[in-house]
Amino acid sequence: MTETAPRPTLEAVAARAGVSRATVSRVVNGGDGVREPLVERVRKAVDELGYVPNQAARSLVTRRHDAVAVVVAEPETRVFADPFFALQLRGISKELTAHDNQLVLLLTEGRDDHARVARYLAGGHVDGALVFSLHLDDPLPGLIQRAGVPTVFGGRPGWSGDQRGVVYVDSDNRGGARDAVRHLVGLGRTRIAHITGALDQTSAVDRLDGYRDVMVDADPRLIVEGDFTPAGGERAMRELLARCPDLDAVFAANDLTAAGALRVLRESGRRVPEDIAVVGFDDMLPVAEQSDPPLTTVRQDIEEMGRLMARLLFRGLDRHTAAQGIGVAPSSVVLPTTLVRRTSA
Amino acid sequence: MTETAPRPTLEAVAARAGVSRATVSRVVNGGDGVREPLVERVRKAVDELGYVPNQAARSLVTRRHDAVAVVVAEPETRVFADPFFALQLRGISKELTAHDNQLVLLLTEGRDDHARVARYLAGGHVDGALVFSLHLDDPLPGLIQRAGVPTVFGGRPGWSGDQRGVVYVDSDNRGGARDAVRHLVGLGRTRIAHITGALDQTSAVDRLDGYRDVMVDADPRLIVEGDFTPAGGERAMRELLARCPDLDAVFAANDLTAAGALRVLRESGRRVPEDIAVVGFDDMLPVAEQSDPPLTTVRQDIEEMGRLMARLLFRGLDRHTAAQGIGVAPSSVVLPTTLVRRTSA
DNA sequence: GTGAAAGCGCTAACAA
DNA sequence: TTGTTAGCGCTTTCAC
Secondary structure, three states: OOOOOOOOOHHHHHHHHOOOHHHHHHHHOOOOOOOHHHHHHHHHHHHHHOOOOOHHHHHHHHOOOOEEEEEEEOOOOHHHHOOHHHHHHHHHHHHHHHOOOEEEEEEEOOOHHHHHHHHHHHOOOOOEEEEEEOEOOOOHHHHHHHHOOOEEEEOOOOOOOOOOOOOEEEEOHHHHHHHHHHHHHHOOOOOEEEEOOOOOEHHHHHHHHHHHHHOOOOOHHHEEOOOOOHHHHHHHHHHHHHHOOOOOEEEEOOHHHHHHHHHHHHHOOOOOOOOOEEEEEEOOHHHHOOOOOOOEEEEOOHHHHHHHHHHHHHHHHHHHHOOOOOOOOOOOEEEOOEEEOOOOO | OOOOOOOOOHHHHHHHHOOOHHHHHHHHOOOOOOOHHHHHHHHHHHHHHOOOOOHHHHHHHHOOOOEEEEEEEOOOOHHHHOOHHHHHHHHHHHHHHHOOOEEEEEEEOOOHHHHHHHHHHHOOOOOEEEEEEOEOOOOHHHHHHHHOOOEEEEOOOOOOOOOOOOOEEEEOHHHHHHHHHHHHHHOOOOOEEEEOOOOOEHHHHHHHHHHHHHOOOOOHHHEEOOOOOHHHHHHHHHHHHHHOOOOOEEEEOOHHHHHHHHHHHHHOOOOOOOOOEEEOOEOOHHHHOOOOOOOEEEEOOHHHHHHHHHHHHHHHHHHHHOOOOOOOOOOOEEEOOEEEOOOOO
8 A cells, every 4th residue: 555646747848848738738639730850858857757647637627538448247157257357358358458458447336336327337437348248138228328438248138129220239149059069960869969158148048059050850859948057057967967868969059058968967877978979168267178089079269259349449430539430430240169089079 | 240339328317207317316226316207207208318328428527437446466377277267257246236337357377467457447438447466576566556556366375565554355275275174184084195285375375284284294295286186286296296105194185186086096996985085176077976975065155155255345435535544554464264075975 | 730728618716 | 614726647639
């Protein structure tokens, strides 16, 4: 806990360099249109005084903040139990840093926080927002849209409001699921089950759809609802085993679910992949690589998703600032997935 | 991507309510010393106009930001591979929200980012900083101390600079390690090995010290260096098995390490806990509960650590603001750990 | 190319 | 109790 020292102002730098505040301002902001010798003098004064611009004063006049809010709307603990969110955050952080922007993190725990977040965004503290809203019935996207802040969503938002102008970045959940199931089919499996994710999230719904794309006439008993957790995977696997003892493959909605399923299979004496082949989703390394046996799974580039979200936001902001209407409005992006073969299938 | 609408100002609210800007300001900031009917009128005008104060303008005069930076200095990916950081962040976020403060997240990837972070903190954008600096040789704490921002560290900072006035929150790593090893001793184990964490981090060093506190005359071959990862745990366990085939217990520096060790033990045909008892550290649920067998481990309340960091920071900030010298300077806190018994030991 | 001056929206003395 | 006024530190026309 140290004392806060008073910072030098533009004025001080100007005095020291023997120029006007305007000139210092120009130099500090790139130095265009200022003659070299002066630039030199100002730079020197800045260094000597350890001058750092006051962002509040700057924002007051420019109405820019060089800050982006990251909103994580997740009432459950799940987000924090897997590295998914952290990886995405990392991608975002890298991209923001490259644009000299700060990351303001808004974590919400349930509905009470929604008003707070909406107020903050509406308050014009940030230039834009990156929003992770995973639940179908989440009112947050609507609130945010109304706040009038340029926004990019992480994952296809599943809410039922006005979809116009909504920009999101998502993985090709449906396509990835198709690949996973096709791989199982290619292995000669015919009784392929699916343990879904939490079906109030679009990713879970999309993966289920992908499964159905391939297994058009699937026995409905082969589909059991999970919740993206290992415990859910265990429960679902037990139920599957009871319902359909003849199944020969499982496509789990994510790696954690698959890990739970693997445990139950081991307990029940089924061999993986000989008796039952298992495919996961995410390629969450600590889980997929370390499971027994190592998991065949669908990889998505999570960090890249985060990076892309930030990039799309900036593209939108530029368009905002630049000659109106010039430039293409950013549109949503769906990133491809790849199947990673290990031993479980 | 929506358009940003122009926000109403204090002026506008004042006009609408038929009062002065000062009065509106008073109402907006709590309404003390304003008569009820006026308060009512102003509130109404605020609502009708959807007025939200401009934080930049406010900060410019108050020199407060109601924002706290969270600095995560972690060159490696490890932070992102475990929920540790996320849990702490969550605790911090809750506490900041309770104080109406925003969380500005600064992630650093290696040395290049240090200057950036130091500049940001020195720039007076935030009222204080919460810093996670896990590495012994990290120059960041020093830089931050020089930036003159009130700071609380997460985990005992291991750097060699001036320690005066340094405030941190940590788990009782040493005490927890002692408990773990004593538990093994209580089980009748005598050849107790230790797989350390990455020894450039204070937590790893402290846990090793705790092990040594109990195993005063430990065979040095029973100590192998790990790195807090499952892979490191596997490697270390193999080495231990080769060096000391007679060992009957392992204390791993964290749960991930223990998970790696468990896998090697299983492969090598050793039964856990019958042949070799295993204790971890962290009680990272997805790992500890789901491992085979479930892990006996040392729990630390990570979320509470985060919360406490924020609370200490605010206490320091209050002291700053309030009558100088009044109040007690916050000092570091070391949180207790508890042993959680499952089946591995 | 450089400087002077006018605010950006707000808070906090100070007056009334 | 309420209003008036003077800035907070910066950018940005607009003259020079």
